[in-house]
Amino acid sequence: MRTIKQQHRAVSAPIADLVTYRALPTQSVEHLDPFLFLNHHGPQTYRPNNQGLPFGPHPHRGFETVTFILEGDIMHQDTGGHESIIRAGGIQWMTAGSGLIHAEISSPAFKQTGGPLEILQLWVNLPAKDKLVAPRYIGLQQPEIPSTTLDDGRVTIHAVSGNWEGTAGAVQPLTDMSLATIDFRAGGKLDLTIPPDHTIFFYTIRGKLRVNGQETEARRLTEFNYDGDDLHIEALEDAVLLLGHAHPFREPIVAYGPFVMNTEAEIEQAYQEYRAGKFGQWQG
Structure with a gap:
């Protein structure tokens, strides 16, 4: 795990x-x-x-x-x-x-x-x-949004992108990004296999869960190491989870305000082009 x-x-x-x-x-x-x-x-x-x-x-x-x-x-x-x-x-x-x-x-x-x-x-x-x-x-x-129900109806996966227990997500992203929201009824269990080199994004929206032996609760983000491929999730009460996984890019990240690029020069260029109207003219 x-x-x-x-x-x-x-x-x-x-x-x-x-x-x-x-x-x-x-x-x-x-x-x-x-x-x-x-x-x-x-x-x-x-x-x-x-x-x-x-x-x-x-x-x-x-x-x-x-x-x-x-x-x-x-x-x-x-x-x-x-x-x-x-x-x-x-x-x-x-x-x-x-x-x-x-x-x-x-x-x-x-x-x-x-x-x-x-x-x-x-x-x-x-x-x-x-x-x-x-x-x-x-x-x-x-x-x-396609969904699949597991564990006698106690787990429902809403597949946004990627493949979730045989159900393909609604969106085909540019990268191998897999995203889903998952509804749990108390006692529901879910076992997933995720590539060990993928970053896992595990955010508990509502309720309480136990994942790979540790309890977590609403408004908590669980960060995983890159040392296994199994996730075992159990709902300690009714819960909703945002779960994603993707291969990390391992590229420089330069973020400033509403722009995310790889270099400071690219951020400056983004602001210049925005001010020059190259992002389109707002018609609202």
Whole structure:
């Protein structure tokens, strides 16, 4: 079995009135190559006639964002011409690549009626050879994400990318990135085999789990060593897990604000091209 290197507690990092916990990076962990960043927004309940999510137009280059909508909704618009409203159970996968401007806000209906909201956004790196690929966006509602149920219905895997116990994910990524959310009922067990040279991303969203002999709980990121290929997971209570794995790139990472490149010069170039309008003109 894989051994556990360390567990990292997400830190409170509210954004305006949005409850936010940042699981990556924190003082104890900078990144888990190629996983760069995770914000856990909520859970919280918005009142009717609210302002919704605060993420107005902003640029990105050099990486991808994967957004998991657990409760509420998110309305996306970008300079590539993509628009969508994704609801609870859905995901967004945006490849910023060479650069675009996007906004992630709440739908008019959510602002009017309010309700529960819980969203995770994960940033995943792109290798140097793909950092300037053409941007793309995929928005999927819950029924469009394949799922498989195991352990007499106590474990349900929602396959976003990669292959999960014979179920192919909804998204074909540029790299070998495998991502899924997994719902556990108390007592549910799951055994997985993951290549020993892959980085594992294991974030407990809700509930309590035991993984390879260690207990973990909500808002904790579990970091593994590269010394085995077996994961044994058991739910100590009802729980939800964000699980991913990928081959690390082992390339220099230079991140500044909304850009993630390999060198300082590339960051400077990104800002110059953004200011010059090469990321598109915002039409919102």
